[in-house]
Amino acid sequence: MLSRTAEYLYWISRYMERAETTARLLDVGYRMSLFPNPSGYNNEWESVLSAAGAIEGYKNKYDTIEQKNVEDYLFFDESNPSSVYNCILNARNNALVVRTSFTPESWLAINKTYQEILNLKEQKFTKSDLPNLTEWTIEQVNLFRGSLSSLLRNDGYNFLFLGLFIERADNSARLLDVKYFVLLPKPQYVGGNIDNMQWSILLRSLSSFRAFRWAYDGNITATKIADFLVLNNNCPRSLSFCIQNIVKHLTNLTCSPEKVGRIYNNLKDLNTKIQEEKIETIVEYGLHQFVTQFIRKISSVDNEIHKEFFN
């Protein structure tokens, strides 16, 4: 497989995953905007922007945080590199180059999405359309992922899934970080009702709200949620699940065992740690520090993948 092909495949799933994350965040923001705003609390749209990593770009463009502008910025704005529109555009442009390493179904899934978002963008949206837009995005990404099941299980497949889980690991960790650190500046809120609402936002944005209920009995507690999103191997968005899958698809690569070995060596401590650690220890040590370290590690693995395979 061409190095360039591997790189493009990797980025296609990163973009598609990112499109879904952005859409889920928008959905959460929209949901929260329907509830009464707790006084003295941060504007929910601001936290959505920080979780999407778009707060700086947004503030450069707009003076005030308003729902209409946030929606537009996160969904359609061409100047926001992580807008759903740009994610789909980039995924599609990459797919155009590597459609030979795809099934026709995967290409169709991406290209149809692209054709449709062009139409959506031409018509723009009215306020009530946001739930439809986010639902549409999640549906499109699911179509794409579903189409991958018909792919040959070769290195291309593994690069696609490496991209997917690197992106997801990064997204999940950043969401955790935003909610745990940025949104809880006042320690007295921890454990309060508002806190529970914040945690439920977190669960929803990771498409795990219902799943959590099924996975844990009893009351929602911060520790349980942290356990679910960090260590639970049954949760498809937990940090632990992502790491496991990164390791799996990395070691499944048949090309260059020595390159695979080098990257794996960098990753294996984190993998062991996350499989053996107790959530209480992590929380005690500091979830924020843990998550920051995790983000740094994922980013260094991403760099290594680029260096070893795509150059």
Place this chain on the structure above:
Amino acid sequence: MYQSESVIRNHYNNINDWLDQMTSKVILEKNAEAETHFRNIGITFSTNNETARERIIPFDLIPRIFTYTEWLRLERGVIQRAKALNAFLADIYNQGEIIKANIIPKEIIYKKKSFEPSMFGFSPPRDIYSPIIGIDLVRTGPNDYFVLEDNCRTPSGVSYMLENREIMMRMFPDLFHNNRVTPIDDYPTRLLQTLMSLAPIKCENPEPVCVLLTPGPLNSAYYEHSFLSDQMGIEMVESTDLFVEGKYLYMKTVDGPKRVDVVYRRIDDDFLDPLCFNPQSVIGIPGIMDVYRTGGVNICSAPGAGIADDKAIYIYVPEMIKFYLGEQPILDNVETWNCEKEQELKYVLDNINELVVKEVDGSGGYGMLIGPKSSKSSIDEFKTKLSTNPKGYIAQPLLDLSFSPTLIKNQVEGRRVDLRPFCLIGEQAQLSSGGLTRVAMNEGSFVVNSSQGGGVKDTWVLAE
């Protein structure tokens, strides 16, 4: 479709019945379905304007039909021509017999930009310079076919031939139950076999590694590049994916370097090797020509193959067929005046109102004058051009191209068509059982080029 005013040719009867049954509502729906399909699979044109939507070529629902006997003659004629063009290339890059025999003057060969001096004295595998040739044909009467031009470099359009058939089979399966249409979907397999049969001498691999070299996504034929490499199961590479080391060509893969035996290139000569051709070129693979000349890789088509489809060389193709193959040409050339010659220039200037004048290096239907359809001022403009640069032009009579029934605003109307079948030459020579039919969608127009409002049709060859 029609034999005379109102008599339908036999093999179009089924189509006529089918058309009668279709309501205009169905036609509208099917047109929309075809357009959506083409957009979804991405068979679009890139435009330079990035914000504009990609364009698709108008697709006409009514197929163009050839009977088995009609096609047999075309097949023999096109293969004959393709063989002669390759023999010509092998000759002029080696002994130059045709020049010694005073059939073609040497100036018009050696002074052409498309002649590639670095190819002199080198013979590619099997002496095939141009393994994929697209011959543009027009029809002016029941048995009168003329060759309008040859395309020996990197003829495009074959993806339209294949996709037009796919969409027709998908939308109108019954048509294919009721008509015995020769399949064409084995073209990519045949293309790959052709490329593999042209492995270079130093290739030890029983299954040579072929790649398709594309200039990249901005090229207007990019869809075709990805389509063909996908169908053949070979890598589509850009020049940055390739590099030369020692006497071989490699591609950069995740496993490390992998040797490449055959390059089906869809880029121009100028951009192949900056060391050999255009030093300013940022695309290209430094050293590839050296590997090529020492038998480490084959480049299809060969650099310098373009001289064979030069409009000034075109005039001599019938002579080539006689000279190299000892046969009478099966397909005729269009009568052509070479303005470089004084007498012929005079004739052209005197009769310019009746003629079509073309630039020798022009393409895409640009830079041409259709005398009978042009204003006095543009005719005068061309007269000046002809007088100042006679060797830049040729002239031909305005051919009365055949009409094919075409759906225009839900009505069946006649529109002019041409045909480009694709000929493959490797271990064996073969013609696609069909081709790309281009149709001038504008009433009265003679120009079928997609850049100027041309559309396409599915092209059927009926089984025996």
